[in-house]
Amino acid sequence: xxxxxxxxxxxxxxxxxxxxxxxxxxxxxxxxxxxxxxxxxxxxxxxxxxxxxxxxxxxxxxxxxxxxxxxxxxxxxxxxxxxxxxxxxxxxxxxxxxxxxxxxxxxxxxx
Amino acid sequence: xxxxxxxxxxxxxxxxxxxxxxxxxxxxxxxxxxxxxxxxxxxxxxxxxxxxxxxxxxxxxxxxxxxxxxxxxxxxxxxxxxxxxxxxxxxxxxxxxxxxxxxxxxxxxx
Numbered sequence: 001x002x003x004x005x006x007x008x009x010x011x012x013x014x015x016x017x018x019x020x021x022x023x024x025x026x027x028x029x030x031x032x033x034x035x036x037x038x039x040x041x042x043x044x045x046x047x048x049x050x051x052x053x054x055x056x057x058x059x060x061x062x063x064x065x066x067x068x069x070x071x072x073x074x075x076x077x078x079x080x081x082x083x084x085x086x087x088x089x090x091x092x093x094x095x096x097x098x099x100x101x102x103x104x105x106x107x108x109x110x111x
Numbered sequence: 112x113x114x115x116x117x118x119x120x121x122x123x124x125x126x127x128x129x130x131x132x133x134x135x136x137x138x139x140x141x142x143x144x145x146x147x148x149x150x151x152x153x154x155x156x157x158x159x160x161x162x163x164x165x166x167x168x169x170x171x172x173x174x175x176x177x178x179x180x181x182x183x184x185x186x187x188x189x190x191x192x193x194x195x196x197x198x199x200x201x202x203x204x205x206x207x208x209x210x211x212x213x214x215x216x217x218x219x220x221x
Contacts, residue, residue, distance in 0.1 A: 042213040098142045098203050102153030
């Protein structure tokens with residue numbers, strides 16, 4: 001596709017359930033980021049994948065959060081046993097060098 | 112990791128006014144990027160700067176890469192209502208990983 005694609009665009013889940021958020025980066029981009037953004041706030045870094053290197057997981061807030069990037073392309077962010085404080089917009093970005101391009105985000109609501 | 116300090120945190124200006132925001136880092140950057148995020152959307156790249164002292168314009172936007180390589184500013188001239196949003200600066204730290212400023216929230220009174 002022409003840009004970064006994220007799915008679903010909106011997700012409502014019950015507290016305690018697991019969720020998976022998907023990111024399809026721009027073809028050929030070696031770097032992929034996940035960020036979390038609460039309403040009106042800045043970008044909270046979660047995880048960074050760069051090529052075949054070990055991912056930088058330093059931003060993951062707890063062990064309930066994990067992410068994979070299969071075949072250097074599609075990435076999935078998984079949140080286990082969701083809590084209400086996990087409600088936010090989750091943004092994915094990809095890059096081939098320095099300039100990163102963002103998807104539209106997934107709005108997660110935990111009820 | 113590196114810290115980016117972005118200011119002001121928010122601005123509420125009159126339509127037609129000029130806007131200026133800046134970003135400083137604790138260490139040298141080789142690239143400065145400026146993004147804008149419209150409500151309900153992902154951030155979009157506005158301007159990329161690659162050379163110290165570089166001044167780049169994109170319509171009513173002008174951005175500069177500071178000579179010390181530790182700062183950058185973004186100016187918006189003659190603001191209009193659609194300039195509303197959050198503006199982020201960013202730069203690469205180790206391994207090209209981008210670090211972002213906390214953002215400047217811009218509101219425009221028409």
